Amino acid sequence: MFRFLIDRDTWQEVFDSFSKNKLRSILTMVGVWWGILLLIGLLGSARGLENSFNRLFGDFATNSVFVWGQSTSKPFKGFQEGKQVNLTLSDAKKVEENVVGIEFVLPRSQQSTSVTKNFLSGNFQMAGDYPLLDKLQKKKLISGRFINQNDIEGKKKIAIISEDTYKQLFEKDHDPIGEYIEINGINFKVVGMFETGNMNMGPSTDIHIPFTTFQQIYNRGDRIGWMMITGKPEYDIKQIEEDAKLLLKNLNNIHPDDTQAFGSFNLGKEFKKVTGFLTGMQFLTWFVGIATLIAGVFAIGNILLITVKERTKEIGVRRALGATPFEIKRQIVVEAVFLTLVAGVFGIITGGWILIALDHFFGQGPSAAIVNASVSIAVVFVALIILVVLGTLIGLIPAFKATSIKPIEALREE
Amino acid sequence: MLEIHNLHKSYPIGESSLHVLKGIDLKVDQGEMVAIMGSSGSGKSTLLNIIGMLDEADSGEYILDGLPIKNLTEKKAAVYRNKFLGFIFQSFNLINYKNALENVALPLYYQGMKRKERNELAMFHLEKVGLANWAHHLPKELSGGQNQRVAIARALAANPKLLLADEPTGALDSKTSHEIMEFIQQLNDEGKTILMVTHEEDIANMCKRIVRLRDGVIVEDKFVEQVRLKQQYV
Numbered sequence: 001m002f003r004f005l006i007d008r009d010t011w012q013e014v015f016d017s018f019s020k021n022k023l024r025s026i027l028t029m030v031g032v033w034w035g036i037l038l039l040i041g042l043l044g045s046a047r048g049l050e051n052s053f054n055r056l057f058g059d060f061a062t063n064s065v066f067v068w069g070q071s072t073s074k075p076f077k078g079f080q081e082g083k084q085v086n087l088t089l090s091d092a093k094k095v096e097e098n099v100v101g102i103e104f105v106l107p108r109s110q111q112s113t114s115v116t117k118n119f120l121s122g123n124f125q126m127a128g129d130y131p132l133l134d135k136l137q138k139k140k141l142i143s144g145r146f147i148n149q150n151d152i153e154g155k156k157k158i159a160i161i162s163e164d165t166y167k168q169l170f171e172k173d174h175d176p177i178g179e180y181i182e183i184n185g186i187n188f189k190v191v192g193m194f195e196t197g198n199m200n201m202g203p204s205t206d207i208h209i210p211f212t213t214f215q216q217i218y219n220r221g222d223r224i225g226w227m228m229i230t231g232k233p234e235y236d237i238k239q240i241e242e243d244a245k246l247l248l249k250n251l252n253n254i255h256p257d258d259t260q261a262f263g264s265f266n267l268g269k270e271f272k273k274v275t276g277f278l279t280g281m282q283f284l285t286w287f288v289g290i291a292t293l294i295a296g297v298f299a300i301g302n303i304l305l306i307t308v309k310e311r312t313k314e315i316g317v318r319r320a321l322g323a324t325p326f327e328i329k330r331q332i333v334v335e336a337v338f339l340t341l342v343a344g345v346f347g348i349i350t351g352g353w354i355l356i357a358l359d360h361f362f363g364q365g366p367s368a369a370i371v372n373a374s375v376s377i378a379v380v381f382v383a384l385i386i387l388v389v390l391g392t393l394i395g396l397i398p399a400f401k402a403t404s405i406k407p408i409e410a411l412r413e414e
Numbered sequence: 415m416l417e418i419h420n421l422h423k424s425y426p427i428g429e430s431s432l433h434v435l436k437g438i439d440l441k442v443d444q445g446e447m448v449a450i451m452g453s454s455g456s457g458k459s460t461l462l463n464i465i466g467m468l469d470e471a472d473s474g475e476y477i478l479d480g481l482p483i484k485n486l487t488e489k490k491a492a493v494y495r496n497k498f499l500g501f502i503f504q505s506f507n508l509i510n511y512k513n514a515l516e517n518v519a520l521p522l523y524y525q526g527m528k529r530k531e532r533n534e535l536a537m538f539h540l541e542k543v544g545l546a547n548w549a550h551h552l553p554k555e556l557s558g559g560q561n562q563r564v565a566i567a568r569a570l571a572a573n574p575k576l577l578l579a580d581e582p583t584g585a586l587d588s589k590t591s592h593e594i595m596e597f598i599q600q601l602n603d604e605g606k607t608i609l610m611v612t613h614e615e616d617i618a619n620m621c622k623r624i625v626r627l628r629d630g631v632i633v634e635d636k637f638v639e640q641v642r643l644k645q646q647y648v
Contacts, residue, residue, distance in 0.1 A: 009523055020511045317507045320468060322496020322524040322572070324489045403488070408468040411507070 004330065013331055014338050021307065028303040029343035031296030036347025036383060037354070039289025040375055044355040046282050048363065048373030053274065055371055061104075061136040061230045062271040065241045065264055067248070068226035073260035077253045085261050088222040091251055095227065099243045101235030106132050109214050109225035110205065116182040117169040124165055124206035126183065127225075128214020136230060139208075144177045144192030151210040159183065160192035160208040183207070184217060237268030293383075294390065300339050301394035304332060308398040315402050316410025329399035336395025337388055344387040348380055415607055416442040416465070416576065421474035423460055434460045436630035438474070442609065447602040447640075449618035450611045452627035458611045459580060461627070465609065466499055466578045467491045479575055496524055500569030502610075504581035506561045508553040514540060514564045515549040521572040539567040543597065559590035566597065570606075577601065579610035583617055595620045596643035616641070 004010045018025050069085035089107055096105040110127040133139075134146045142163060151158055159181060161169075166176050180187045188209060215221065231240045245262050248254075254261045308315070315328055355373045362370045423435040434457045442448055452458040463469035464476065467483060476483045478498060486494065500521075501507075508517045519536035527535070540546050543563040545556075553561050562582065569577055582598070583591035595617060602608050602622075610621065618624050619641045626634035 008529060016511050313507070314509055317503075317509065318520070318524075319492060320466070320495060320501050320507075321521040321568070322492050324492040324524075326489065327524065406469075408463050411468065411503070 010334060014335050017335060024303060025339060028300050029339055031299040032293060032340050032343035033347040035289060035292035035296040036344045037351045038292050039383060040348055040351025041354045042285035042289060043375045043379060044373040045358060045370060046285055048370030050278050051371035052369055063231045063233055063237050063268045065229050065237055065266045065268060066226055067229060067244060067262055067264045070260055070263045072254055072258050074255035074258045076255035079253060085252055086223045087227060089224060090222060091248055092224065092227045094251060095229065095244045095247055098247055099240060101231050101240055102229060103232045104132060104136065104230045106130060106136060106228040107224040108228060109220060111218060113184055115169065120169050122168045125204060126207040126209060127205040128211040129208045130211050136228065140195040142193045142195055146192055147208060147210050152212050155212045155216055156210055157186060157188045157213060158191045159188040160194060161190055162194055162196045162206045164196045165206045166193055186217060237266060241266055297340055297390040297394050300336060301397055304336055304395065304398040305401060308402045312405060312410045316407045319407040320411065325403040328403050332399040332402055333392055333395035337391035340387045340391030344384060415444045415479060417477040419475040422472045423464065424472060434630055438632060442607065444607055445605055446623060447608045447621045448623045448625060449621040450625050450627065451613060451618050456627040457630045458627050462578055462580055462611045466501060467495050496521055496572055498575045500574035500577045502565055502569050502579040502582045504584035506565045508561055508564060510553050513550045513552050514545060517564055518568045518571050521568060525572060536571055539571050543567045558586050559593055562586060562594050577606055577608045581612055582610060592643055599643060
């Protein structure tokens with residue numbers, strides 16, 4: 001049945017009728033070419049955006065919410081409104097123990113402070129942190145190490161500084177590891193340096209010191225700056241936020257309907273907005289691409305219909321010479337599929353070139369807007385299959401038109 | 415070879431219908447060369463089309479080489495046309511983007527013959543019509559007479575039992591007409607049965623038998639003294 005596809009004569013016929021109307025055939029193919037080009041180009045770009053987004057957020061636990069204390073707006077249990085709310089370590093522990101779906105609760109504290117190294121000094125944001133931070137917000141260390149459990153237990157006076165901090169406090173090409181810097185009049189040993197310029201969740205931090213050390217030097221006791229709550233991937237972070245806040249209100253004698261007592265930033269929610277946008281863009285791309293493709297294929301069908309009309313007499317001659325209606329139809333469908341496929345393959349190739357160009361101009365370096373813009377082979381195959389199917393369907397219209405005329409009428413036509 | 419009994423054909427024209435063939439009886443034997451004559455509208459072309467299975471009769475009998483031709487599917491008609499009949503048209507009807515050889519090979523292609531065999535056979539027939547040197551020329555590069563000879567080669571390619579010619583010299587000048595007729599006579603000498611429609615008396619007189627149609631009936635059917643043309647091709 002499909003033996004004709006490997007028959008040289010079938011293709012001879014296709015090429016003959018193609019070369020007979022070169023310009024028209026090429027103009028016809030532009031529609032399909034454009035559709036595929038659009039599909040590949042847009043899908044690849046969308047993928048590139050998603051990749052760059054994932055690279056940006058890949059090091060963060062995105063299913064997270066930050067919660068900090070503010071002041072109450074409602075009187076409750078004898079307390080007046082306007083009471084300052086302070087979160088404590090025990091609050092963090094209770095949230096971790098009692099709220100469903102929690103993976104980690106990470107207490108953090110932060111303070112602006114002046115730092116001196118020899119004759120250089122500056123003001124920096126310094127945070128007290130647990131080793132867990134490195135897991136939830138990956139620090140890209142240039143050299144040295146991050147805080148470890150030993151530092152926490154021993155309340156060690158060590159610091160991990162950002163590259164920018166290093167540039168302000170140290171001479172050029174001077175290795176900071178092992179050096180001492182003066183924070184609030186206390187000497188801290190620099191044990192690590194991390195890359196700046198990374199995206200930061202929550203306030204940006206220049207210097208990390210052990211949480212316990214931080215609490216001690218600022219005499220904070222149990223009070224923490226804020227807590228970062230991370231939910232397990234399968235749990236809804238919005239629900240976790242509500243549950244955690246309600247629990248914290250109970251623990252701190254705050255009216256359950258008080259919306260001002262705690263401030264929060266739901267990273268998971270924001271993240272979902274962006275991923276939702278990306279998904280929407282991909283959907284739109286498919287929609288636009290396929291719609292353009294269909295329009296292009298229709299153009300091919302239209303042109304073939306005109307061609308068939310012009311070739312009515314030729315078709316009549318062929319039938320007089322013994323061509324069966326099936327052979328005539330088959331030939332026209334093969335031509336339709338051939339035109340769509342050639343146009344489609346050209347579209348895929350040029351679409352690929354566009355993605356290469358995009359990668360070349362926007363995809364280089366760590367802060368690239370589009371990372372590895374590409375489409376998978378599966379998408380290419382799906383596009384090709386769609387082309388073959390559409391080409392066949394659209395080719396059937398002129399094919400039936402061609403054989404609906406009786407050979408005698410076709411021959412009579414001048 | 416060919417037998418027709420009481421053949422009727424009418425074409426609908428709006429509400430009424432036009433009765434074109436009103437009971438035709440015709441018997442043609444192997445090796446005959448018959449001219450069908452008649453003014454326009456006499457039904458001669460319709461008769462040829464029915465014989466050529468391009469059209470179907472409303473009623474009557476048509477037997478070709480012992481085979482009744484009736485209620486054919488398009489597919490079967492195509493196979494029969496390919497196997498039994500060779501067509502020669504007034505306007506040649508060559509495919510304009512195919513060269514002479516490819517045009518001659520076309521009926522063989524539809525027979526499913528392999529490319530090499532097909533081209534060899536097509537070349538053989540082109541040689542026979544004296545156009546071997548023109549095998550790779552397109553129809554537009556050939557003269558009218560040459561084109562008609564390509565068309566004859568194409569009609570002969572599938573070795574048909576019956577050659578049907580519809581005004582084969584209608585588009586040619588008299589010198590070329592005579593060349594073509596001479597060639598057709600030669601084919602007849604070789605044993606081919608030939609049926610041609612013409613309205614030119616001198617062309618008809620080059621056949622062996624003349625059948626005259628008027629208003630859809632045969633008014634005269636006579637054997638004539640064939641006007642021979644000198645042998646030019648050997």
